[in-house]
Amino acid sequence: MAGRTPGSGSGATTIDDVAQASRDELRRIWTALFDRPVPPSISQPLLRRILTFEIQLRAAGGWPSGVEREIRRSARPERPRHRSPSPGGRLLRDWNGITHVVEIVADGYLWNDRCWRSLSAIAREITGAHWSGPRFFGLDGAESKEKRAAR
Numbered sequence: 001m002a003g004r005t006p007g008s009g010s011g012a013t014t015i016d017d018v019a020q021a022s023r024d025e026l027r028r029i030w031t032a033l034f035d036r037p038v039p040p041s042i043s044q045p046l047l048r049r050i051l052t053f054e055i056q057l058r059a060a061g062g063w064p065s066g067v068e069r070e071i072r073r074s075a076r077p078e079r080p081r082h083r084s085p086s087p088g089g090r091l092l093r094d095w096n097g098i099t100h101v102v103e104i105v106a107d108g109y110l111w112n113d114r115c116w117r118s119l120s121a122i123a124r125e126i127t128g129a130h131w132s133g134p135r136f137f138g139l140d141g142a143e144s145k146e147k148r149a150a151r
Helices: 016-018 023-034 044-059 067-073 117-125 146-151
Strands: 092-095 098-105 108-113 114-116
Touching: 016 023, 016 044, 023 044, 023 098, 092 117, 098 117, 108 117
Parallel strands: none
Antiparallel strands: 092 098, 098 108, 108 114
8 A cells, every 4th residue: 555654745755656766765765754874784675664664654643552662661681580489498409419408598598507698608609609599599590501401
């Protein structure tokens, strides 16, 4: 369907114009619509698709309400969600053939008959290196190397 951009009178660009335009004409149309130069590595077929979509979008009055907000929200990277262990729970981790058991208590974590404030401190004691405690004990949703290798 050949639509005209709203509010631009008889000189408006139509979808048919985009379909038959040369590369230079497509660049001119892009600059007129977006008020910025065409990205340098964009292919001509993609350029036509984007311009056609933009003309249709403007003819329809823009995005439906809430779509732009939803696009921005989904473009933000999600932070990993740590599962919060509850008091009374236990965490098990096998490291170099030794199974380490950490009990979750109200004021921290119990490991080797000592109360710890963080899982990271326990992971550092076990491995001798800096580790994210939740990651070491499998609470951050990251897949362990062993699980990836087993696939």
